[in-house]
Amino acid sequence: MFVTKKSLDRRTFLKNASGAVMALPLLDAMTPAFGTLTKASPKLIAIEIVHGSAGSTTYGEANHLWSPAGRGSEFNLKGSILEPLTDLRDYLTIISNTDVRNAEAFTLPEIGGDHFRSSSVFLTQCHPKQTQGSDVFVGTSLDQYFAQAYGQDTPVPSMQLCIETIDQAGGCSYGYTCTYTDSLSWASPTEALPMIRDPRMAFEILFGSGSSPEDRRQRMEERKSLLDWVLREVKRIQKTVGAEDRRRLDQYMTYAREIERRIQRTEERNKSGELRELPGAPVGVPDSFDEHVKMMFDLQALAFMSDTTRTFALKLGRDASSKVFPESGVRGGFHPLSHHSDRIDPLLEFARINRYHVSLLPYLMNALKNIQTPTGNLLEETAIIYGSPMGNSNLHNHKRCPLLFLGKANGALVGNRHHFFPAGTPMANPMLSLMRGLGLQMTTFGDSTATPSLA
DSSP states (O other): OOOOOOOOOSSOEEEOTTOOEEEOOOOGGGSOTTOOOOOOOOEEEEEEOSSBOGGGSHHHHHTTSSSOSOOBTOOOOTTSTTGGGGGGGGGEEEEEEEEOGGGSOOSGGGTTOHHHHHHHHHTTOSOOOOOSSSOOOOOOOHHHHHHHHHSTTSSSSOEEEESSOOOOSSBOSTTOBHHHHTOOOEEETTEEOOOBOOHHHHHHHHHOOOSSHHHHHHHHHHTOOHHHHHHHHHHHHHTTSOHHHHHHHHHHHHHHHHHHHHHHHHHHHHTSOOOOSSTTSOTTSOSOHHHHHHHHHHHHHHHHHTTSOSEEEEEOOOTTOOOOOGGGTOOSOHHHHHOOTTOHHHHHHHHHHHHHHHHTHHHHHHHHHTSEETTEEHHHHEEEEEEOSOSBTTTTOOSSEEEEEESOGGGTOOSSEEEEEEEEEETHHHHHHHHHHTTOOOSOOTTOOOOOOOO
């Protein structure tokens, strides 16, 4: 018997003379002859939205604005903030009634500083040291624990993205440095990781663009596509692999080219001289929040497809931001409406903004679900964490904080579940359970006290 199956290296990169580098997605041809496909490495996306949820108020809890009435698989999302996720409930795990105690004020000088320390707590579940200097201290974030376990053999161990402008230097308010306000990911208790707002910059880091800053500048000025540089090699490989691999390569290149075209169109529009809604934003940043978020979502899906990275953190908003979201149908600013004084009309308008933010998640989930892999699809391999370290923003408290887990996380999540935990349960508990389900050998995380079942 002659073995004729062609095998490509598991991590195949295409690189041209100008330094453009691009990884290929996992193909059947990357499995050796007589080999078997093993379970793909899990992926993680952690998304923070600020200002909590209208569902965390007394009115919101009584009317199930966030937390549904049913438990287990018997829950109804109709009329709630989470209703946009109805068609994807098989990939939805709702976590209700957990607290983020370490975002509370521990000492008198910390009172009032909730907006300026909360983001640093979301993925660390640790209490930050109050300082406006460089002596920051909080904790290692869960995305970095994950990256340490699964990201060391990828070109980019992890990536941190944001939508609104950030300022990770200098002081914010109530004695807190802006490093706490604008950082989700912490490589160590003293090392916050920088966040990227510009989709162009994210694209360049993930997919390469030249061997030097001069090369990158020249390519951008000439508006040459990185993907044009490697397309000829992809076509050559397509001739040597099977039909399913050809389809997968075609989907990958089509997806990548469309993302780059969208970035180029944004840059052209923003360089045209027309008045911008975000005049101070980088040229690659769309003025539309909706467009910006979806572009970042597509970059994450493409990066997972090529296994360029397995870990993302995304900060959708900035605490105390008064940004208006026209797509929500609400004219009021985000932060002002979060201080609704328990008046029903503004509280429900705040809920509409919450619902709009949640309505963006199916775009990401469907993008991952529609990308087939040799062992399933990307949504089945991915864990998405979506939530806030704040509960009722009108009171600046951190009780009954909104939290969702999305995807199947390689079997760590079953989906179609609503878990309602006893009062006082730390948010760190289900987060720790998820990390352990993903294979991390963690015995504690933040202020965790137990590892509840997520089944």
